[in-house]
Amino acid sequence: MREFLRVIWNKKTILFAMILLLINVTFCLFQCNDSKEITLTGDALTEYLNGYDDFLAETMDNVSGMLGNSLFAKQDSFARKNIEKSAVDYGALSGLVPEEGENRGIVIYTRFQLTHFLVLGFVIYLVLRFLEEEKKGLQLLVRSTALGRIPLFLWRVVTLLFGAAAISFLLYGSTLLVVQLRYPGADLGRAIQSVPEFLKSTYQISIREYLFYDMLCKALAASVTGLLLYALSVFTTPMVALVAFSVAVGLEYLCYLTIVPTSVLAGVKYVNLCAMLVGRDGFINYLNLNFFGKPILILELQLWFALLLLIVLPLLGLIACAGNRAKTVGALASRLDKILAWFSRHRRPVGGFTWEARKLLGKQMGFVILLLAAYLAYSASLESRYADLRNPYEMMWYEEFAGPITEDSVAAMEQTMADMEEDRLKLEASIARLKERLTKLMMEKPGDPAISYVGQELEKREDQLMELLKKMAGLNIVLPRAYSGLEYTLETGRELWLLEPYTYQLLLENDSKTYEKNRLYILLAVVAAFSGCMAYEYKAKMEPVLRTSYRGKRTVVYKVVIVVLFSALTALGIHMIQFVQIGKVFPYHSMDCPVQSIECMRDFPFSISITGYLCLLYGWRCLYAAAMGLFTMLVSRLVKDRVACIALCAAGLLVPVFLSAVLGG
Amino acid sequence: MLEIKNLTKQYGAFTALDGLTVTFDKGVYGLLGPNGAGKSTFLNLITDNIKRTDGSILYDGKEILDMGAAYRKKLGYTPQVKGMYEDFTARDFLHYIGSLKGMKRKECKRQTEEFLEIVNLSKAAHQKIGSFSGGMKQRTLLAAAMLGKPEILILDEPTVGLDPEERHRLREYIASIGKDRTVLLATHIVGDIESIAEKVLLLVKGKLCRFDSPATLISELPECNNLEDVYLHYAGIFKSHLE
Numbered sequence: 001m002r003e004f005l006r007v008i009w010n011k012k013t014i015l016f017a018m019i020l021l022l023i024n025v026t027f028c029l030f031q032c033n034d035s036k037e038i039t040l041t042g043d044a045l046t047e048y049l050n051g052y053d054d055f056l057a058e059t060m061d062n063v064s065g066m067l068g069n070s071l072f073a074k075q076d077s078f079a080r081k082n083i084e085k086s087a088v089d090y091g092a093l094s095g096l097v098p099e100e101g102e103n104r105g106i107v108i109y110t111r112f113q114l115t116h117f118l119v120l121g122f123v124i125y126l127v128l129r130f131l132e133e134e135k136k137g138l139q140l141l142v143r144s145t146a147l148g149r150i151p152l153f154l155w156r157v158v159t160l161l162f163g164a165a166a167i168s169f170l171l172y173g174s175t176l177l178v179v180q181l182r183y184p185g186a187d188l189g190r191a192i193q194s195v196p197e198f199l200k201s202t203y204q205i206s207i208r209e210y211l212f213y214d215m216l217c218k219a220l221a222a223s224v225t226g227l228l229l230y231a232l233s234v235f236t237t238p239m240v241a242l243v244a245f246s247v248a249v250g251l252e253y254l255c256y257l258t259i260v261p262t263s264v265l266a267g268v269k270y271v272n273l274c275a276m277l278v279g280r281d282g283f284i285n286y287l288n289l290n291f292f293g294k295p296i297l298i299l300e301l302q303l304w305f306a307l308l309l310l311i312v313l314p315l316l317g318l319i320a321c322a323g324n325r326a327k328t329v330g331a332l333a334s335r336l337d338k339i340l341a342w343f344s345r346h347r348r349p350v351g352g353f354t355w356e357a358r359k360l361l362g363k364q365m366g367f368v369i370l371l372l373a374a375y376l377a378y379s380a381s382l383e384s385r386y387a388d389l390r391n392p393y394e395m396m397w398y399e400e401f402a403g404p405i406t407e408d409s410v411a412a413m414e415q416t417m418a419d420m421e422e423d424r425l426k427l428e429a430s431i432a433r434l435k436e437r438l439t440k441l442m443m444e445k446p447g448d449p450a451i452s453y454v455g456q457e458l459e460k461r462e463d464q465l466m467e468l469l470k471k472m473a474g475l476n477i478v479l480p481r482a483y484s485g486l487e488y489t490l491e492t493g494r495e496l497w498l499l500e501p502y503t504y505q506l507l508l509e510n511d512s513k514t515y516e517k518n519r520l521y522i523l524l525a526v527v528a529a530f531s532g533c534m535a536y537e538y539k540a541k542m543e544p545v546l547r548t549s550y551r552g553k554r555t556v557v558y559k560v561v562i563v564v565l566f567s568a569l570t571a572l573g574i575h576m577i578q579f580v581q582i583g584k585v586f587p588y589h590s591m592d593c594p595v596q597s598i599e600c601m602r603d604f605p606f607s608i609s610i611t612g613y614l615c616l617l618y619g620w621r622c623l624y625a626a627a628m629g630l631f632t633m634l635v636s637r638l639v640k641d642r643v644a645c646i647a648l649c650a651a652g653l654l655v656p657v658f659l660s661a662v663l664g665g
Numbered sequence: 666m667l668e669i670k671n672l673t674k675q676y677g678a679f680t681a682l683d684g685l686t687v688t689f690d691k692g693v694y695g696l697l698g699p700n701g702a703g704k705s706t707f708l709n710l711i712t713d714n715i716k717r718t719d720g721s722i723l724y725d726g727k728e729i730l731d732m733g734a735a736y737r738k739k740l741g742y743t744p745q746v747k748g749m750y751e752d753f754t755a756r757d758f759l760h761y762i763g764s765l766k767g768m769k770r771k772e773c774k775r776q777t778e779e780f781l782e783i784v785n786l787s788k789a790a791h792q793k794i795g796s797f798s799g800g801m802k803q804r805t806l807l808a809a810a811m812l813g814k815p816e817i818l819i820l821d822e823p824t825v826g827l828d829p830e831e832r833h834r835l836r837e838y839i840a841s842i843g844k845d846r847t848v849l850l851a852t853h854i855v856g857d858i859e860s861i862a863e864k865v866l867l868l869v870k871g872k873l874c875r876f877d878s879p880a881t882l883i884s885e886l887p888e889c890n891n892l893e894d895v896y897l898h899y900a901g902i903f904k905s906h907l908e
Contacts, residue, residue: 239793337791340754344791349760349773363752541748545809548712549765550738 003155007129008163012643016125017167019650020118023524024171025178026654027114030517031380032105032182039107040196045100048196052098055199056090063087082288082295089202089286089297096204098194102186105179106195106207110214110284113379115171116277117372119218120249122167123160123226130156130230131238153234153321157314160226168219176211192283200286202297214279217299220306221276225249227313228273234317240336249273261287270298271305352551356558361566364536366529370570373525377518377574386511386585390502393474398500401478402590405485405496413475413482420472427465434458481599488602497593503586504598504610508617511578516657518574519621523653525574526567526629531645533559534637559633567629568622575621628653666690667711667817667847672720674706674871681706683871684720693843695858695879696851697892698868699900704851705745707868708821711849712742724817738767741815743806745822745851751795755786755805758794759812766813773812780808783838785831799826807835811842818848824857836861859892867899874899 007013040048066083074080180186188208192198195207205213228248233241252272259269267289270281275298281287282299289301296304350358361367400416401409438454445451478498485496537543546552595601595613604613631653636645667689674682682703698704709715711722713729713736722729729736750758756777763773781787784804789797794805803826810818820839824832832854839848840861850858858865859879867874867882875882882895889895 341791344754344756347756347760349763349768349770349777351770352764355761355764359750363750536750540750541744541746542750543748544709544712544714544744544746545742545748545762546765547714548737548740548742549762550734550740550767551765552737553734555765 003152004159004162007126007156007159008166010129013125013129013163015643015647017122017170019646020122020167021170021174022650022654024115024118025174026520026657027517028108028112028175028178029182030513030520031108031112032179033513038104041104045103045196048199049098049100049194052096052193052199056093056096059090060087063090076293078290078293078295081293082290085288085295086286092204093193093202096191096193099187099190101190101194102183103195103197105176105183105186106211107197108179108183109172109176109211110197110280112175113278114376115175116218116279117376118171119164119168119222120225120277123164123222124229124245126160126163127226127229127233128238130160131233134238149321150318153317154314156230157227157317160230161223164222164226165219168222169215172215172218176215197284201283202286203283210283214283217282217303217306218277218279220303220310221273221279224306224309224313225273225277227309227317231313231317231320234320261285267291267301271301276302276306352554353558353561356555357562359536360530360533360559360562364529364532366566369529370525370566373521373528374570374573374577377521378577380517380521381514381577381581386506386582388585390500390586391474391477393470394477395474395500396471397475397478398498401482401498403497404593405482405489405498407486409498410479410482410486413479417472417475417479420468420475424465424468424472427461427468431458431461431465434461484599485597488596494594494596494607497590497597499590499593499597501599503582503588505600506586507579507582508598509600511582514578515575516660518578519624520654520657522567522571522574522625523628523657525570526625527632527646527649527653529566529570530563530629530632531636531649532642533563533633535640535642535645538640560630563629563633564626567625571622571625572618575618579618666725668721668723668726669711670721670723672707672710672722673718674703674710674715675718681871682710685868685873686720687866687873687876689847689849691843691845691847692863693840693848693850693861695862695865696849696868697855697858697865697896698874701870702868703871704868705821706871708742708744708819708849708851712740712819713737714744738813739816741810741813741818743810743820743823747802747806749794749802749806751793753794754791755794755797755801755808756781756790758805759809762809762812766815768813776812776814777808780811783811784808784835800828800831803827804831804835814842814846816846818842818846819851820848821851822853823850824852824854832857855891855893855896865892867896869900 039045063083063086067080067087071079186207188211189206192201192203192205192207192210198210203210229241229245232244235241236244253274255265255268255272256270256274256278259265261269263269266287269275270287270289275281282297282302285298287298288295289298291301361370397413401413403409434454434457438451438458441448441451441454481501482498485498488494489496537546546555590597591611591614592609595604595608595610598610601613608616632645632649635648635652636642639645639648669685669687669689672682672685673680685707696704696707706715710717711729724732724736724739727736750761753761759777759780760773763770763777768776778787781790784807786801786804786808789801794802797805803823807820807823810820810823818839823839824835827835836857839850842848843861843863850862852858862879864876864878865882866876877885879892879895883889883892886895886898889898
């Protein structure tokens with residue numbers, strides 16, 4: 001029980017959990033505010049709901065068709081059994097009536113990914129707390145006590161299971177709470193198939209039941225993941241266990257990301273810890289995996305796998321723990337030791353800067369944290385795709401009159417408008433004449449072949465008129481922009497270009513939520529990566545040595561350079577994700593023209609090109625990140641503890657952002 | 666030559682070191698004194714780790730505060746609070762200290778291997794310091810202090826945690842390197858000093874009590890058979906005197 005209290009009911013653990021909760025809620029709020037096109041709503045949703053019966057009927061038809069196919073005639077084959085199971089599963093859904101309702105919150109909950117990483121981080125933290133005794137050389141002392149082996153191991157397993165379940169329910173629960181508050185009024189009693197994302201699901205459960213089972217599965221996955229690390233650490237040294245665990249989880253994640261569901265390796269993709277932590281596939285996708293020739297749904301197989309590990313891992317750990325020997329270096333670790341010794345002997349000394357970089361980015365995991373943040377920002381950016389809804393009849397005029405806005409160019413635009421107006425009148429007159437002729441022909445000579453010719457001609461003219469009207473409407477949007485630009489030029493003497501406004505407006509103004517979210521990722525990454533910067537020296541009690549060394553004081557300069565450089569690079573990398581994602585849909589153009597050509601930038605006081613402005617903007621954002629890095633460094637110097645530093649920085653930097661996200665709606 | 670003149674350190678009303686004047690030439694010097702005598706304060710002052718209240722410290726006639734980094738380049742130091750990165754290997758730690766001392770990389774590598782051999786850590790040099798015993802950590806710190814072969818070597822409790830064999834070996838090594846540099850050895854293990862120190866600086870309550878060779882100190886007091894007796898004698902005298 002004391003072990004439980006030591007690890008869980010502990011200021012540091014609670015603080016860490018609270019920080020994770022704050023991070024989770026803040027990012028979830030951003031996700032809610034950012035995701036405009038989350039799922040089908042309005043007419044599209046009604047259409048989906050009305051079409052659900054058709055989908056079921058079509059699926060059943062397909063199944064019947066396949067059952068009649070000679071390819072699947074072999075009774076004992078997996079393919080045959082799979083089709084038969086599909087028939088049973090989908091057949092059971094007949095009569096199910098999906099209902100209309102608020103689905104956005106549920107979809108965000110299902111897609112929100114950050115929580116998986118946070119839960120994993122907490123579980124690893126718990127196991128590392130167990131391993132503290134080894135770090136402090138207390139392992140033999142603990143093992144020599146009456147309760148230091150099996151009872152302690154069992155208490156730790158219980159602690160781990162409780163901790164993993166608690167953090168899962170806390171974080172996933174907070175996500176659920178946020179989405180429910182943001183999108184209230186969702187009727188959770190509806191069938192899960194009421195949410196379009198669950199179209200293929202064959203589970204006859206309500207949304208409420210789905211949410212409960214999903215959280216339960218994730219808690220189970222988190223527990224098993226923690227148990228795996230703990231079981232590994234019972235067999236070998238903490239470092240080897242961590243490396244083995246990282247490799248195993250990394251490979252599983254890679255399999256999960258890269259293997260396609262139709263592959264023969266689909267089992268490896270879904271029956272793995274990462275897939276279980278992500279969780280949604282089992283509910284969303286209908287896929288039967290081949291389990292010794294028997295088709296079993298993803299979720300069911302995942303659950304059996306998790307339960308098996310839940311029993312096997314503690315058992316293995318128990319056997320290792322009960323042995324009368326203290327943990328020793330095994331053959332593999334011994335070989336590894338020899339390899340490490342060889343590398344160590346042949347390693348060349350490096351300079352002071354490299355050492356500080358190694359300490360900050362390697363020993364304190366700074367690089368991994370920054371990379372993880374960039375990856376999270378990237379994966380979040382994939383969820384909010386940009387749709388090109390620009391009017392082509394407007395765009396053609398921007399292309400046509402691209403270049404500086406002058407009195408001549410505006411006059412040319414007016415002339416074009418006047419010409420089109422003239423064409424319009426001509427076309428309208430022509431259409432009127434053709435209509436009159438057609439009516440006359442139909443009245444006087446109903447069987448005359450000329451009717452068809454005149455009809456076709458009339459249709460052609462009407463099409464031309466429609467096209468012309470669209471062009472005119474487009475130019476009517478462009479002309480006021482040109483007038484406004486010309487007015488500005490005449491007032492300020494600064495030449496503007498005619499630019500399509502949407503691309504840069506989106507980048508600089510309209511996609512501010514993505515920017516805010518990215519800023520949050522950067523901020524968190526920088527705080528987490530560099531919070532140990534100075535605390536590390538205090539913990540190692542190296543301050544006196546550094547102060548009395550020839551180049552000891554220079555290490556602070558190196559640290560500053562590294563923090564500034566990597567904070568800025570992280571910021572640049574993460575902001576560039578948004579830049580590139582927008583650029584893929586809305587290609588950037590006319591980047592050499594004055595920045596004031598963008599309407600929202602009219603008040604910018606300096607004469608500078610768009611390229612120059614973007615450089616300044618991204619430079620400024622990098623500087624901001626660098627300043628955050630230096631602030632973290634300063635706090636680290638003052639509080640001399642990494643977790644306390646993260647907590648303080650989170651309170652100082654994250655809470656205002658969190659509040660702005662809440663208040664900003 | 667390290668000249669210390671009227672060195673004083675006060676913490677508020679408390680005087681930790683009171684007008685200490687002493688000169689160290691090449692050789693091994695022992696620094697003895699009971700807890701709270703001002704030994705660590707004295708070492709912190711001559712390593713420029715804390716600010717002095719009064720007095721001066723000259724190295725070859727130059728004030729060490731004016732010399733700055735140039736003075737620190739000549740310094741090797743193992744503080745009483747043992748500072749080490751436990752997640753570094755011993756070899757990496759020495760390489761790191763070498764870089765802090767501004768050593769050339771090739772020379773750093775050469776000396777690292779040399780000192781690892783001297784402190785008998787060659788075989789464990791690729792292991793994390795966190796997995797080391799107290800004695801191994803102590804030896805790593807000694808190797809780190811000796812790296813760069815500094816002209817002034819300040820060792821605060823360097824033999825704590827070492828087994829007798831290791832202690833003997835290191836004592837002999839310190840004696841050998843003390844021939845062409847100043848080695849200042851602060852310890853509670855009086856035996857370490859007795860056999861190798863040319864002179865012993867005895868501090869009590871922040872004041873210089875005696876500064877002489879161990880032989881002289883022992884011979885001055887007929888009731889004392891060894892340096893430990895001398896140490897206890899002076900510590901006792903001062904205690905009763907103050908009472």
